Amino acid sequence: MELSANDTPTPLSALRQTELSRIGSKRIKGFALVGALLAYLVYVFFAFDIMGLADRARMDNAAILVSDSVTHKTHVTRDNRSGAISVAIEGSRRATYRDEQMPEWVTLEGQNAEIILRDGHRVTYEGAVITYHHPAFGPIVIDTANGVDLQLPQDQIPEFINAASNRVSITTEAGRLTVTRARTETMRYFFGWEMFFFDLESPFSGMSVSEVLASVVSGPRLDAAQSNLSLMVSNVWYNGIWRHGDVFWALTETVLMAFLGTFGAALIALPLAFVAASNFAPSRVMRFAMRRVFDFVRGVDALIFTIILSRAFGPGPLTGALAILITDTGAFGKLFSEALENVDNRQIEGLASTGANAMQRSRFGVLPQVMPILLSQVLYLFESNTRSATIVGAIVGGGIGLLLTQAIQTTQDWEKVTYYIILIVLLVIAMDVLSGWLRRKLIKGE
Amino acid sequence: MTDMTRPAHDLTGLDAIRHDYLRMTRQRQLYTGVLILVFIVLMVAGFDTADSRNAGGFWEGLNQIFDFPADVISEAIEKAANLPGHIMGALPALIETINIAAVATLIGCGFGTLFAVLGTRGLALWPALIPVFRRITDILRAIPEVVIALVLIFVMGGGPVPAMVAIALHTAGAMGKLFSEVNENVDLRPVEGLASVGANWSLRIWLGVFPQVLPNYLSYGLMRLEVNIRASAILGFVGAGGIGYELRNAMTFGQGRFDEAAAIFIVLFVTIVVVDQISSAVRHKLTHGGQ
Known part of the structure; x- marks a missing residue:
């Protein structure tokens, strides 16, 4: 195009004009993009019914979750008909106190009991009469001789008492009392995780750390058949409430799924990747077919493989491992074949000139070039698969994922849920560190 | 190998090098061998x-591996006329799954950007807090989505929000790490230039850093969208909403409803392939297309 002084503006102002209009249109595009994003978020706000969430959300559940994850409660339960009283942690049969272990805040005498709660609160069972001694409010008497009869020291019913014709429950800061015709139950709350190391079956139950240590080092044998150290280890391992041994196996299963899945997939994908790489493929048809196989495997989601495999193999870690293996074979096939296509041909030609055959060329010319890339990808996926293995385990029923879903579905053992979550996070972080360390060690050579 | 048996003091310079080299090679081969073993x-x-x-053994399972797909396919073929209807019926759930993934990716990338900028040396607003932000991303990355989703389902009830929050938190952690790796390669001269004309921190980041890193961020974000669609389908299966939930319902009804399961399989497969194709085309344009 020819410039003349008369009919065009000066070059500088023309330049300015075009630049300004370009900036202007860019700015409009930017605003349009932001506007579109906002419109989308508004749409989702209504599609997800965020307004209705406030009604559906159960904040009391959240409160239970938070308080229960750091506390535990002990139930003192009386069967009003037989008069039998049991004292058990979380009301669990496996954590019932035997007579000689009875905690000092409970005094039992046949059908009668005195339970001392915190802050001067006290509950007594005297035959059919149950009394909650509230230091501020006064004694609350419940007579179960004829139905459930509530007698209050004051006229109006305070809000911490929930009374119906056949059931009274009193919930205070210090504890909780529930009375029906059939059952009387007092709960006292304690901070911390109960019997994390020793359950009530164990002779070490109730000992302090120094007592346990002293007994292990020099105490008399608590069990004639084995030393105190091995007794201690086995008591912790077979703890009836926390089941440390089972949890350990569950973690092992999760790691196993990730390990077998990731490395199995890498072993299968490596030879297949040669078929799918343009510079090594034996024929175009095979290369095309292999690529479509990889695409198909990547397209069929891990979820679908997991479902199909758990039908065939049943629940367990092997099913999870195979699900991860098949899914990752697709991913590795694609990544590996791309890495193979980028190899430097000169080393291979050099080997060919010495008369090396195809196997030798791959072993000495190709693998040393691609190995660092492949290993780094495999190790990276190993770490991320530890996380996937938790989810896959929740679906196929294996590993820590299964324990976690079970604990959440019972909606009672939130301290266990907390424990499992902490273990999972520690496991993933450990795998992250391990895979990073291996990558540095194997690939960069220390 | 006769020369290797000669005493060491006999070796000339070249032989010594050769000797050392062979010894090192053999040692390395030994290490590699042990490692492989x-x-x-x-x-x-x-x-x-x-x-x-495992409940079922490997070899027995291997024979049954195609039983279930065969059941589903044969039932789907038998009731092929129902398939279009089932596919249409699955679309609302599919849209929910995609929405979960898209919103979670947007929110996660937003927070990831924040963590990345605050956690990169040279760009951080409070350099003393860099390790804090890095640890936050590490922990967010380490918690599997299913954990957060299950706990939130207990509190909020079923539906898309728990899944969305769970995926968004994990995405924030993952993107925080990837983005901060991108940030580390940023050319700091534009930032210094902006600082010299008095631009404040947000302007320095907005005008000096983002134009450099945006293509990379977008490319990682798109990759994450693919991952998140899969994750959102899986979380649906554990109880959050969307197509995974429909799939679980169709599966629990078992035989007789497999045509519905087949329709959901097809919808899920097509979605993943389509998103994969679109995102890889856009990413290709971002990295190679330039303008």
Whole structure:
């Protein structure tokens, strides 16, 4: 195009004009993009019914979750008909106190009991009469001789008492009392995780750390058949409430799924990747077919493989491992074949000139070039698969994922849920560190 | 190998080098051999353990592996006329799954950007807090989505929000790490230039850093969208909403409803392939297309 002084503006102002209009249109595009994003978020706000969430959300559940994850409660339960009283942690049969272990805040005498709660609160069972001694409010008497009869020291019913014709429950800061015709139950709350190391079956139950240590080092044998150290280890391992041994196996299963899945997939994908790489493929048809196989495997989601495999193999870690293996074979096939296509041909030609055959060329010319890339990808996926293995385990029923879903579905053992979550996070972080360390060690050579 | 048996003091310079080289090679081969042996032992022992702890054995299962797909396919073919209807019926759930993934990716990338900028040396607003932000991303990355989703389902009830929050938190952690790696390669001269004309921190980041890193961020974000669609389908299966939930319902009804399961399989497969194709085309344009 020819410039003349008369009919065009000066070059500088023309330049300015075009630049300004370009900036202007860019700015409009930017605003349009932001506007579109906002419109989308508004749409989702209504599609997800965020307004209705406030009604559906159960904040009391959240409160239970938070308080229960750091506390535990002990139930003192009386069967009003037989008069039998049991004292058990979380009301669990496996954590019932035997007579000689009875905690000092409970005094039992046949059908009668005195339970001392915190802050001067006290509950007594005297035959059919149950009394909650509230230091501020006064004694609350419940007579179960004829139905459930509530007698209050004051006229109006305070809000911490929930009374119906056949059931009274009193919930205070210090504890909780529930009375029906059939059952009387007092709960006292304690901070911390109960019997994390020793359950009530164990002779070490109730000992302090120094007592346990002293007994292990020099105490008399608590069990004639084995030393105190091995007794201690086995008591912790077979703890009836926390089941440390089972949890350990569950973690092992999760790691196993990730390990077998990731490395199995890498072993299968490596030879297949040669078929799918343009510079090594034996024929175009095979290369095309292999690529479509990889695409198909990547397209069929891990979820679908997991479902199909758990039908065939049943629940367990092997099913999870195979699900991860098949899914990752697709991913590795694609990544590996791309890495193979980028190899430097000169080393291979050099080997060919010495008369090396195809196997030798791959072993000495190709693998040393691609190995660092492949290993780094495999190790990276190993770490991320530890996380996937938790989810896959929740679906196929294996590993820590299964324990976690079970604990959440019972909606009672939130301290266990907390424990499992902490273990999972520690496991993933450990795998992250391990895979990073291996990558540095194997690939960069220390 | 006769020359290797000669005493060491006999060696000339070249021989000494050769001797050392061969020794080093052999040592390395030994290490590699041991490593491979350990690996093989681990694989075999691991497979054995997994097999023994599984409900069904490997070899019996291998024969049954195609039973379920065959059931589903034969039932789907039998009731092929129902398929279009079922596919249409699955679309609302599919849209929910995609929405969960898209919103979670947007929110996660937003927070990831924040963590990345605050956690990169040279760009951080409070350099003393860099390790804090890095640890936050590490922890967010380490918690599997299913954990957060299950806990939130207990509190909020079922539906898309728990899944969305769970995926968004994990995405924030993952993107925080990837983005901060991108940030580390940023050319700091534009930032210094902006600082010299008095631009404040947000302007320095907005005008000096983002134009450099945006293509990379977008490319990672798109990759994450693919991952998140899969994750959102899986979380649906554990109880959050969307297509995974529909799939679980169709599966629990079992035989007789497999045509519905087949329709959902098809919808899920097509969605993943389509998103994969679109995102790889856009990413290709971002990295190679330039303007």
